[in-house]
Amino acid sequence: MRARDDVVTAVMRAGARAGVLLALLVAVGCRGCTSRRPPIHLNPNMDDQPRYGAQGPSPFFYSGSTSQAPVPETIARGELEEDEAYVTGRAPARGYIDNPQEPSEETLARGEERYRIYCSPCHASSGDGRGTVYQRSGLESTDLREPRVRDLADGEIFEVISEGRGLMEGYAFPINVGDRWAIVEHVRRLQRESR
Amino acid sequence: MNPAAPETSKRYWRSLERLYRSPALSELADGEFPAGAAELPKGVTRRGMLELLGASFALAGLASCRRPEHEIVPFVIAPESTIPGVSKRYATTLPWGWHGHGVVVESHEGRPTKVEGNELHPFSLGGASAWMQASILDLYDPDRSSRVMWRSEHETPLSPSSWEDFLTFWEETAPELDDTRGGDLAVLSAPASSPTLFRQRELFLERFPEARWVVHEPLGPENVLEGVRRLTGRALRPVLHLERARRIVCLDADILLTEAEAVTQARGFARGRRVDGVNEEMNRLYAVESTLSLTGANADHRLAVPSHRVGAVLAALAVELEGLGVPVGVESVDLPDFDEDVRDAIAILARDLAAFPERSLVATGYRQPPAVHALALAVNRALGAIGTTLTLHEDDHLSWGRSSELAELAEAMHGGTVRTLVVLGGNPVYTAPADLELSKALSAVDNVIQLSTHLDETSDHASWHLPQTHSLEAWGDVRAADGTLSIVQPLIAPLFRGRSAIEIVASMLEDRFEEGYRLVRDTWKDHVFQGEDVEPRWRRTLHDGVLESSALDSPEISFEEGAVQRAFGSLVNVSAREGELELVLVPSASTYDGRFANNAWLQELPDPITKLTWGNAALVSPATARELGVDTGDVVALELGGHRVETPLMVLPGQADGSIALALGYGRTKSGRVGDGVGVDAFQLTTSEAPHAVMGLGVDRVGRRHDFAFTQEHWSMEGRDLVREATLEDYRNEPPAGREHLGHDAPALWEAPSLEGDYQWGMTVDLNACIGCNACVTACQSENNIPVVGKAQVERSREMHWLRIDRYFSGRPEEPRVSFQPVPCMHCENAPCEQVCPVGATVHDGEGLNVMVYNRCIGTRYCSNNCPYKVRRFNFFNFTAEYTETVKMLMNPDVTVRSRGVMEKCSYCVQRVNEAKITADGEGRQLRDGDVRAACEQTCPSQAIVFGNVADLESRVSREKRNRRNYVLLEEMNNKPRTSYLAKIHNPHPDWKSDASAG
Structure with a gap:
């Protein structure tokens, strides 16, 4: 009957519209929705392999990390530091040493750059100890130009950079030995220029 | 058979069945994967089923559909020089018995991941054996004990x-x-x-x-050191220098694999076999032994003689030498009774040794009694070997295991006079001679303090x-x-x-x-x-990793009065024991004395000669097998002095008649989940009187059959000339010996890849240097995270080793010649595999590497089908699903750990290539020859493999490829492989009578 046909057609059209809407919804997804859960990932392939990557988690080690510190007193290839004073700032018999690196254009530039990257957040680019950290939190760092610091030997400043002092952590990991001496040079320059 | 392939004058055969063409074997060998390999295994266990269905379950489950969350857990206080992702290397040493091996171990973020040889250590020189490579898996063994x-x-x-x-x-x-x-x-x-x-x-x-x-x-140098001591009165460490030797005779001595410094001995031996000009001199190796050892397989000539007769051979040799004017110091009495062939052979040995004073060497194996070592030392001195090919170093602190002391201790324990016993390492309950009944003895001791890495057989008696x-x-x-x-x-x-x-x-x-x-x-x-x-x-x-110049002194030695004659006297009259069977207990090339029984890499490593994995077998010569009425696969009972062991049997060409060899180190009950129940415990047949070889063995068929997991008949290369060999004479006289050029100008079927990279990688394998020791296979497994598949899968030809070593026999089964050929991926320029992959998962990069893209692979296996060299391996199951935390630590983080359904194959260690490129970029330079060393190349004790840039005409690999002996496999197929071989040249003595055709 005609009326029936109309109804059927209407239903079919509605169904088609609904279908298109559904298809659009599926195609578009839940764009703009936020979720705390990770996205659906149906094909894991080998995204998660049974191996330890650098800096990954490990349920085996007490530290929870796959990264393990070298066993104390072991020496890797390429890490035979013949000159102990150069890498620690302290010679066994003589105590703290002076900066063994000859100052040059490059070392000054390098020292300044490294200082800016690693030291200036706390100690500020002028060395007055009121860097960004102070501005955000009120925590003052040592003023590198004060007499107490001027009186320190180069080697002791090197040691402080390497191992930290007080609230400051050691920076031996991110800054290599040559760069640390360059930073010492830069600190000396800040001290000279602030007289 | 390709009509264009050259007619081979030698028939190569893979096993006795192959030689005699058994119908069962044809079926087995004709398919790449034996019948049933593509089907589900019968009797699949519950766990196996779950593994198989695991994928679908994972898909069906909703919770596991999400991308996993990964945490970053860095150091809180980072150590000074550790850069995440960059490995460090530490030099250390792996102790082994009365010596040790210098190694350099690569460590990622403080976890050791790969062992390499220490180039600075005089007994490594950069090479490392399969045992050294696999020892790292023992470190991470989850079955290690962790509590007092x-x-x-x-x-x-x-x-x-x-x-x-x-x-x-x-x-x-x-x-x-x-x-x-x-x-x-x-x-x-x-x-x-x-x-x-x-x-x-x-x-x-x-x-x-x-x-x-x-x-x-258990397998110690007691007899060697005792023999030396009897002759010289001192405690001396013998060291062989094969690179200085032109003629070497090995008497039951597997100097290339199991005797003391096998790594450097292999290197020295290979140095003497290098042939790259027309008139190169080569050394010559003779082996006199009862079982076909790796040394015997590489020998130019071999005499198969029961172990108890080796001493008589040495005595006869000493007499012959004396007759030639070499002052051994023996009075020739009656010669031992040998067949004419053997006597002629011994005469040849003597003449050959005498012709090279100070450049010859007689090596004797640890199983032989002290008199053999004493007499051999006298022979060596007479030949001028001491100080050149053999040096003796004085060590007053040298201590070695003495079986008499162990026997006395056991007696004291049985007698109740030992109340406290400290067991420092080792596994004495498993390895001590059975007649000492050590487990009973331990029960009589009040306090047994045991130090051991595992809760093993000895722990059952430990307090x-x-x-x-x-x-x-x-x-x-x-x-x-x-x-x-x-x-x-x-x-x-x-x-x-x-x-x-x-x-x-x-x-x-x-x-x-x-x-x-x-x-x-x-x-x-x-x-x-x-x-x-x-x-x-x-x-x-x-x-x-080594203290320079710390070798011990080599003093002047003198022989004790009459010692030589005494040693000679005790050997010359040892007659053949007709009608009695001899049992020889040999170390396993995999588990050694059982210490590696729980090491899955070593269990799955095919024995170099028998290609047997996951177990041992009694080895019998074809003639003796016929006499006993047994065949490969029969289970037999070996009876000796009241002890009885049931073991499967294998007929091995080259085994001496009347002598049966059985490998030690299997049949453990408390080694861990890998080693328990694998193989048969041969230590039960040892006695303190005769720990190595004994007469009077009884053999009976039990009636059962045993399925071996061989890799021997798989990937059979159907009658094509894959190992090209020639004698030194032929090589010198006919310039392109063993080389014919075929089909180079055939048009390619498809477009050649564009090879425009800065470097073009290639590899050569010198078959003269390859001794078949399997170190490269283990190194590859360690470097590339290759999984272990287990005995059932090996039976189906599914072992995953990217690099395999094919072993071919030729000649008569009674006197076989053995040839080894390591086969990695050929990285063909016209690769057949690349053309058939439907999804483009294997492609060619601009530097000549055939590259495998794991996550594109859908597992059709067409590439493996099309590869004529059969170097591709498929992950039929997820072999890595159950890796424990410690095994995960071991995985090389630079290499993907593959899951099920992906094809994998040798990648020319592309991760090492990339690492070297990054280092070179950082230094602003191009890669130099030697910056990149493939894992197999680096570890090879004999330096048989060379990898490098073929576009650089001065690189080592280019020079190797210009060698006359250079050839590629299946040249007529026009695949243009980047991996080529240097044909094997051997150096037979012109007078040696033998039916084994040499080429």
Whole structure:
């Protein structure tokens, strides 16, 4: 009957519209929705392999990390530091040493750059100890130009950079030995220029 | 058969069945994967089913559909020089018996991941054996014990305890032992060559003067060192220098695999076989042995003689030499009774040795009695070998296991006079001769303190079990074969709360725990450096892995009066025992003496000669098998002195008639999940009188059959000439020996890849240098995270080794010639595999590497189908699903760990290529020859493999490829492989009578 046909057609059209809407919804997804859960990932392939990557988690080690510190007193290839004073700032018999690196254009530039990257957040680019950290939190760092610091030997400043002092952590990991001496040079320059 | 392929004058055959064309084998060998390989295995276990269905379950489940969350857990305080992702290398030493091996271990973020040889160590020179490579898996073995355990009485089970409790126990027990001055105290130690442990031992015996300290070494050098001592009166370390030898005779001595310094001996041997000009001189190796060993397989000539007759051969040889004017010092009495062939052969040996004074060598194997070693030393001295091809180094502290001492200790234990026994490493209940009944003896001891890495067979009788550290996680020191000193430094803190032997002995002396570092440091400060300049020398030794110039002196030696004649006299009259079967117990090339039974890599490593995995077999010659009415696969009962062992049997060409060989180190019951129940325990047939070889064996068929997991008949290369061989004569006379050029100008079927990279990678394998030792296979497995598949899958030809070593026999089964050929991926320029992959998962990069893209692979396996070299491996299952945490640590982070359904194959160690490129970029330069070393190339003890840039005409690999002997496999197929081979040249003696055609 005609009326029936109309109804059927209407239903079919509605169904088609609904279908298109559904298809659009599926195609578009839940764009703009936020979720705390990770996205659906149906094909894991080998995204998660049974191996330890650098800096990954490990349920085996007490530290929870796959990264393990070298066993104390072991020496890797390429890490035979013949000159102990150069890498620690302290010679066994003589105590703290002076900066063994000859100052040059490059070392000054390098020292300044490294200082800016690693030291200036706390100690500020002028060395007055009121860097960004102070501005955000009120925590003052040592003023590198004060007499107490001027009186320190180069080697002791090197040691402080390497191992930290007080609230400051050691920076031996991110800054290599040559760069640390360059930073010492830069600190000396800040001290000279602030007289 | 390709009509264009050259007619081979030699017939190569893979096994006896193949030679005699059994119908069952044709079916097996004609398909790449044997029948049934593509179907589900029968009797699939519940776990197996779940594994198979795991994928679909994972998809069906909703919760696991999400991308997993990964945490970053960095160091809180990072160590100074550790850059995440960049590996470091530490030089250390792996102790082994009375010597040790220098290694350099690669460590990622403080976890050791790969062992390499130490190029600075005189007994490695950069090479490492399969055992050294696989030892890293033992470090991470999840079956290692991790608790101090204790039991109150012998029948109760072990219960967990602690180091403190042990110390308390010792503090209470020690005073009683002091009272008796150690009269009821004994130490049963595994062999060690450690100055620190020796110093501890001295202090121990000072405190307990009446105590016994016995070293037990099942496959030790007792006979060798005793023979030397009988002749010279001194404790001397013998060292072979094969690179200086032009003629070498091995008497039951597998110098290329199991005798002391196999790594450098292989290198020296290969140096003498290098042929790259027209008139190169080659050395010549003769082997006289009862079973087909690796040395015998590489020998130019071989005499198969039962083990008990080898001494008579040496005696006959000594007489022949004396007759030629070589002053051995023997009076020729009646010659031993040998067949004419054998006598002629011995005459040839004598003439050949005598023709090269100071450049010849007679090597004798550890199984032979002391008289053989003594007489051989006399022969060597007469030949002028001492000081050139053989050096002897004096070591007053040299200690080795003496079976008489063990027997006395066992008797004392049975008699109840030992109340406290300390077992320092090793597994004496498993390895001691069966007639000592050591397990019963241990039950009679009140306190058995056992230091061991696993809860093993000996732990069943221990009252205290102490977990032992592995040598990669402990401090120690080692004297190498010539006395060269090196330090063992740990790569990681003890993983399983273990302590080392030196720490345990020190704790027994001090009543508290001392760090191993302190103990080693003190020994070196006082005894090695004598207090001079300690710190810099110590650090340099740690860094290099060896103390320079620390070899022990080679003194002038003189022989004791009449010693030579006495040794000769005891050997010359040993006649053949007709009608009696001899049993020879040999070390397993995989598990050695059982210490590696739980090492899955080694269990799955095919034995170099039999290609057997996951088990051992009694080896029998074809003639003896016919006499006994047995065949390969029969299970037989071996009966000896009341002990009976049922073992499967294999007919091995080249085995001496009347002699049956069986490998030790299997049939363990308490090794861990990998090794338990694998193979048959041959130690049950050892006696303290005859731990190595014995007569009077009874053999009976049991009626059962056994399925072996061979890799031997798989990937069979159907009659094509894959190993090209020639004799030195032919090579010299006909320039392109063994080389015909075929089909080079055939048009390609498809477009050639554009090869425009800066470097073009290629590889050569020198078949003259390859001895078939399997070190490269294990190194590849370690470097590339290759999984282990287990015995059932190996039976289906599904082992995953990217690099395989094919072993071919030729000649008569009674006198076979053996050829080895390592086969990695050929990286063909016209690769057949690349053309058929439907999804483009295997493509060619601009530098000539055939590259496998794992995540594109959908597992059609068409590439493997099309590969004529059959170098591709498919992950039929997810072999890595059940990796424990410690095994995950071992995986090389630079290489993907593959899951199921992906194809994999040799990648020319592309991760090493990339690492070298990154380093070179950082230094602003191009890669130099030698910057990149493939894992197989680096570890090969004989330096057979060379990898590098073929576009650089001066690189080593280019020079190798210009060698006349260079050829590629299946040249007529026009695949243009980048991996080529240098044809094998051997050096037969012109007078040697043999039906084995040489080429």
